[in-house]
Amino acid sequence: MVRIDFNRLRFLVIDDNAHMRRILRTLLHGYGTREVYEAEDGAAGLEAFTHYVPDIVLVDWMMPIFDGLELTQMIRQQGANANPYVPIIMLTGHSEKKRVMMARDAGVTEFLAKPISAKALYERIFNVVANPRPFIKTKTYFGPDRRRNVNPNYVGPERRKGGKADVIRQQPLLEKAKVLS
Amino acid sequence: MSRRKDDAPSVATYADHEVITPPHELRKAVAQAADSDDDPVARAEAALSQLSGEFGEWMNAECERLEQARQDVKREGFTPKNHDALFRAAHDIKGEAATFGYPAVAGIADSLCRLVEHTPEIDQIPVTLVEQHVDAIRAIVREYARADLADVAHVLTGRLREVTDDFLRAENDFRPDYLENIFAPPLAP
Numbered sequence: 001m002v003r004i005d006f007n008r009l010r011f012l013v014i015d016d017n018a019h020m021r022r023i024l025r026t027l028l029h030g031y032g033t034r035e036v037y038e039a040e041d042g043a044a045g046l047e048a049f050t051h052y053v054p055d056i057v058l059v060d061w062m063m064p065i066f067d068g069l070e071l072t073q074m075i076r077q078q079g080a081n082a083n084p085y086v087p088i089i090m091l092t093g094h095s096e097k098k099r100v101m102m103a104r105d106a107g108v109t110e111f112l113a114k115p116i117s118a119k120a121l122y123e124r125i126f127n128v129v130a131n132p133r134p135f136i137k138t139k140t141y142f143g144p145d146r147r148r149n150v151n152p153n154y155v156g157p158e159r160r161k162g163g164k165a166d167v168i169r170q171q172p173l174l175e176k177a178k179v180l181s
Numbered sequence: 182m183s184r185r186k187d188d189a190p191s192v193a194t195y196a197d198h199e200v201i202t203p204p205h206e207l208r209k210a211v212a213q214a215a216d217s218d219d220d221p222v223a224r225a226e227a228a229l230s231q232l233s234g235e236f237g238e239w240m241n242a243e244c245e246r247l248e249q250a251r252q253d254v255k256r257e258g259f260t261p262k263n264h265d266a267l268f269r270a271a272h273d274i275k276g277e278a279a280t281f282g283y284p285a286v287a288g289i290a291d292s293l294c295r296l297v298e299h300t301p302e303i304d305q306i307p308v309t310l311v312e313q314h315v316d317a318i319r320a321i322v323r324e325y326a327r328a329d330l331a332d333v334a335h336v337l338t339g340r341l342r343e344v345t346d347d348f349l350r351a352e353n354d355f356r357p358d359y360l361e362n363i364f365a366p367p368l369a370p
Binding site: 020027134137 | 202207210211243276
């Protein structure tokens with residue numbers, strides 16, 4: 001049976017509510033984690049992320065300065081920080097469909113609606129550690145693969161079939177120049 | 182702290198997107214369970230239980246924060262700052278109440294969040310209805326030990342939610358898409 005060695009994971013908890021930070025720290029220590037860092041707003045969170053380079057980020061949605069959604073988008077900017085692929089678990093009191101989709105589209109890895117439980121948080125952490133998803137980069141999105149399941153009823157083009165055969169090849173500039181000359 | 186260097190991510194390029202598989206850095210934390218009795222969830226629950234002696238005080242502090250937000254609204258009206266403070270206070274109670282051992286107030290806090298968030302013009306938020314929500318939350322927390330508390334809270338929650346939903350339907354009838362969204366069932370796991 002697979003288990004998670006929490007002792008080898010470094011967490012960053014970003015939440016403006018001190019009570020919630022204390023609860024999360026308690027749960028993480030309970031699982032067996034030793035390294036838990038905290039920040040109380042989005043700006044401090046980004047700074048802590050850069051400084052501590054955590055393995056997993058737990059972030060609240062509603063925070064001062066910039067919120068969890070904006071923070072996620074900043075972390076997911078390729079080239080802007082050390083690890084744009086870091087798993088981000090969003091913990092929030094929001095549970096509406098629109099909010100969940102917004103979080104997903106910002107690049108959140110897992111979403112956990114409050115109230116949190118030891119079991120639910122463990123399951124999210126287990127998922128990001130044991131079953132990491134590939135990342136997708138498009139013109140408008142960079143983040144974990146938003147397809148979690150294979151839908152047998154899906155109707156439409158399969159854009160990931162055929163591998164390199166689907167690549168739109170650009171004619172090299174040198175060849176274009178040769179044609180023109 | 183610096184991040185150790187690993188292999189570069191593998192990239193598969195398609196017509197309009199790339200599929201990037203980063204190095205599985207967290208593999209370091211995946212292990213085979215040697216002790217089948219080891220239960221990290223139970224350990225975390227036990228740790229939380231040890232903390233629970235402080236939850237009553239924490240809940241009271243959150244209620245005081247909500248009360249302060251209410252007083253600011255009464256004194257100054259719904260300024261953007263007061264609106265934000267009231268929403269945050271209600272939202273935190275909604276998310277924390279069950280963890281703190283007060284699940285019966287979460288529904289009323291949720292109703293207050295909906296009222297504050299989804300009224301199109303903040304100066305149209307009915308202060309009386311806000312006060313009824315705040316009073317109900319404070320009363321339920323204060324009287325949590327009562328034997329009939331669950332029944333009372335259920336009735337209060339249902340009535341406040343009903344009045345709030347009626348108000349929101351009327352206020353948002355000019356934007357049916359928005360209305361549909363706020364009455365859609367929650368999606369979050």
